[in-house]
Amino acid sequence: MERVEHHASFGGWQDVYQHDSISLGCSMRFGVYLPPQVEDVKAPVLYWLSGLTCTEQNFITKASAQRFAAEHGIILVAPDTSPRGEGVADDEAYDLGQGAGFYLNASQAPWSSHFKMYDYVVDELPALIESSFPATDRRSISGHSMGGHGALTIALKNPGRYKSVSAFSPIVAPTQVPWGKKAFTAYLGNDPENWKQYDTVELIKTAQERLPILVDQGGDDEFLAVQLRPNLLKAACDEHGHPLTLNQRPGYDHSYYFIESFIGNHLAHHAEALS
Numbered sequence: 001m002e003r004v005e006h007h008a009s010f011g012g013w014q015d016v017y018q019h020d021s022i023s024l025g026c027s028m029r030f031g032v033y034l035p036p037q038v039e040d041v042k043a044p045v046l047y048w049l050s051g052l053t054c055t056e057q058n059f060i061t062k063a064s065a066q067r068f069a070a071e072h073g074i075i076l077v078a079p080d081t082s083p084r085g086e087g088v089a090d091d092e093a094y095d096l097g098q099g100a101g102f103y104l105n106a107s108q109a110p111w112s113s114h115f116k117m118y119d120y121v122v123d124e125l126p127a128l129i130e131s132s133f134p135a136t137d138r139r140s141i142s143g144h145s146m147g148g149h150g151a152l153t154i155a156l157k158n159p160g161r162y163k164s165v166s167a168f169s170p171i172v173a174p175t176q177v178p179w180g181k182k183a184f185t186a187y188l189g190n191d192p193e194n195w196k197q198y199d200t201v202e203l204i205k206t207a208q209e210r211l212p213i214l215v216d217q218g219g220d221d222e223f224l225a226v227q228l229r230p231n232l233l234k235a236a237c238d239e240h241g242h243p244l245t246l247n248q249r250p251g252y253d254h255s256y257y258f259i260e261s262f263i264g265n266h267l268a269h270h271a272e273a274l275s
């Protein structure tokens with residue numbers, strides 16, 4: 001593992017590391033924010049999953065989360081959104097291939113040889129973080145859009161592994177919307193039954209743990225009606241008694257200006273669960 005960036009930030013350090021990922025079979029980068037508290041004690045970790053087209057850079061440069069992580073003593077880990085490199089399959093479209101890993105394990109060629117973001121985020125990255133940094137095994141998870149889908153599905157599929165979960169503008173029902181149908185057909189094949197294992201609305205029905213979900217959604221989000229459809233999450237949570245706080249934010253769009261405006265609330269939510 002090699003450190004490729006190192007910046008002082010709010011009394012701690014915003015770093016970027018590069019390493020050879022076993023699950024993904026390629027070199028990967030992730031951002032890690034180390035709050036000032038880790039000089040003395042180990043800190044819990046919030047994993048952030050970014051959306052389509054993002055790398056590890058978007059969150060660490062645009063979300064302004066470091067101020068709150070320093071306040072609460074939380075390590076932030078922000079991985080890239082897919083495997084990368086010349087030997088990795090790709091597509092010209094922004095919503096498939098590199099930059100669009102959808103936090104699943106692909107079963108279909110040519111994607112299946114590298115697109116294992118689920119294994120990377122759930123197992124490989126936490127093992128690396130907890131063995132290489134002053135991190136405890138208390139974990140929370142959050143994300144945006146495709147990354148909100150990743151955070152919600154990963155928390156629902158791994159009861160007990162995360163202390164809290166939240167999302168900004170998540171894709172809550174990928175089996176029902178264009179982004180998800182396109183990606184899941186490519187990565188998982190034509191049978192929609194195989195897609196349900198990575199669909200939040202489907203997973204809510206059989207969740208083993210009713211971990212409260214915090215979601216913020218912009219009212220002027222350009223993807224709201226077609227791709228995100230938070231009403232489907234609300235209906236599923238109501239029907240199955242799953243605790244949900246869905247904050248509708250009039251006037252906000254899908255951008256990091258929206259995330260930046262409410263990231264402090266999400267950090268406070270996770271800090272309470274992680275303490």
Ligand SMILES: N[C@@H](CCC(=O)N[C@@H](CSC=O)C(=O)NCC(=O)O)C(=O)O
Binds near residue numbers: 050062147254255
């Ligand atoms: N039309 C855009 C679509 C890409 C986009 O909006 N990406 C979002 C996430 S969308 C869902 O996962 C994003 O986070 N972009 C990066 C940013 O810094 O804003 C395009 O073609 O790029």
